Amino acid sequence: MRAAIGIDIGGTNVRIGLTLELGEILHQSTLTVADYQDAQTFLKELSDAIREFTAMSQDVEIEGIGIGSPGANVRTGTIENASNLPWEKLEIVDHLNSVTGLPVFLTNDANLFAIAEKVFGYASEMNDFIALTLGTGIGAGIYTSGNLLSGRDGLAGEVGHITYQRNGRPCKCGRYGCLERYASASGVVETTRQLLSEGILISELSGVPTGLLTARMVADAARNDDPLALRVFQVTGEILGEALADLTAAFNPDALFISGGLVNAGEILFRPMQKSFERSLLAIYPMDVPLMKSSIPDQDAGVLGASALVWDQIKKVNESSLTEI
Numbered sequence: 394m395r396a397a398i399g400i401d402i403g404g405t406n407v408r409i410g411l412t413l414e415l416g417e418i419l420h421q422s423t424l425t426v427a428d429y430q431d432a433q434t435f436l437k438e439l440s441d442a443i444r445e446f447t448a449m450s451q452d453v454e455i456e457g458i459g460i461g462s463p464g465a466n467v468r469t470g471t472i473e474n475a476s477n478l479p480w481e482k483l484e485i486v487d488h489l490n491s492v493t494g495l496p497v498f499l500t501n502d503a504n505l506f507a508i509a510e511k512v513f514g515y516a517s518e519m520n521d522f523i524a525l526t527l528g529t530g531i532g533a534g535i536y537t538s539g540n541l542l543s544g545r546d547g548l549a550g551e552v553g554h555i556t557y558q559r560n561g562r563p564c565k566c567g568r569y570g571c572l573e574r575y576a577s578a579s580g581v582v583e584t585t586r587q588l589l590s591e592g593i594l595i596s597e598l599s600g601v602p603t604g605l606l607t608a609r610m611v612a613d614a615a616r617n618d619d620p621l622a623l624r625v626f627q628v629t630g631e632i633l634g635e636a637l638a639d640l641t642a643a644f645n646p647d648a649l650f651i652s653g654g655l656v657n658a659g660e661i662l663f664r665p666m667q668k669s670f671e672r673s674l675l676a677i678y679p680m681d682v683p684l685m686k687s688s689i690p691d692q693d694a695g696v697l698g699a700s701a702l703v704w705d706q707i708k709k710v711n712e713s714s715l716t717e718i
C-alpha cells in the first residue's frame with residue numbers, strides 16, 4: 394500500500410498524519426508549538442515523530458512528506474517569519490529530506506484545503522476552481538488549468554487581504570479594510586459588536602461581554618431568529634457573495650468551495666451569499682457556477698491536504714517524465 398506523511402503546521406498545533414492514497418488516515422499525532430521555542434528542538438521532535446510512524450507502518454510504502462505552513466517559502470523550502478510561529482527560519486525541507494531520504498514538498502497552509510479537494514474531494518475532475526477557508530481569517534487556494542496557483546514566491550491566494558472597504562476596519566496585516574475583517578469568523582464578531590453598539594436592533598447577544606462573543610454564538614442566535622444576528626449573517630453573506638463574484642471575474646472557475654468554521658452557520662450564511670453572488674456576477678459568466686460546501690471534513694483537512702500534496706507532486710513528475718519520453 395502506498396502512503397504519504399502529511400504535516401499541517403498551525404499557530405497552536407502541528408498535526409502529523411500517515412495517510413493512504415485514497416485518503417484514509419492510518420496514524421495521527423500532534424505537537425504543541427509552544428513547547429518548542431527553538432527551531433532545532435522542534436525539527437528533532439518532528440523527525441522523531443516521523444520515525445515512529447515509519448516504524449509502526451512496515452506494511453506500507455511511504456512515498457513522500459507534504460507540509461503546509463504559514464510563511465512557507467516554496468522556492469527555498471523554508472518557513473520564514475510567520476507571525477504566529479516562534480521560529481524565525483525553519484529549514485524544514487532540507488532537514489526532513491536528509492533525515493528520512495524521502496522527497497519533501499512544502500506549500501502555504503491556505504492551499505491545503507484546495508489540494509485536498511482536488512485529490513480526495515469534489516474537484517478531482519476540475520481544472521479551475523477556488524477553495525476559500527473562512528476561519529479567523531480568510532485563506533484561498535486557487536487552481537488554474539489544473540495547477541495550483543503559486544505565484545513568484547508561493548504567496549498567491551491572499552484574498553483575505555484584498556481591500557473590501559477603503560479606510561475600513563484595521564487589519565492585523567497593518568492595512569485597513571481587508572476582506573477578512575468583514576467576512577471571516579472574526580469579521581462576524583466585529584460586525585455584531587458594531588450593530589450592538591448602534592443599539593437599533595434588539596438581540597439576545599447584548600448581554601454577552603464583548604470579549605467573549607464568538608461567531609458560533611452569533612450563528613446560534615441567528616438560528617433562534619435573533620434579528621441582530623440574522624442581520625449580521627445577511628451582511629456577511631452579501632459581502633462574501635460580492636467577493637466570490639470578483640474572484641470569478643479574475644479566475645473563471647468551474648466551482649467555488651467554501652470551508653472553515655464559519656461554514657457551520659449553514660443556510661443563514663449560504664442563502665444571502667448565493668443571492669449576492671448571482672446579483673454581482675458579471676453577465677458573461679454562466680449563472681451555474683456552483684458555490685459548494687467543501688467535501689473535506691474540517692478537522693482532517695490539514696493532514697489530508699498535506700498528504701495530497703505528495704500525490705499531486707508525484708503525479709506531476711510522472712506526467713512530465715512521460716511527456717519527455
Ligand SMILES: [Zn+2]
Nearest residue numbers: 554564566571
Ligand atoms: Zn489585511
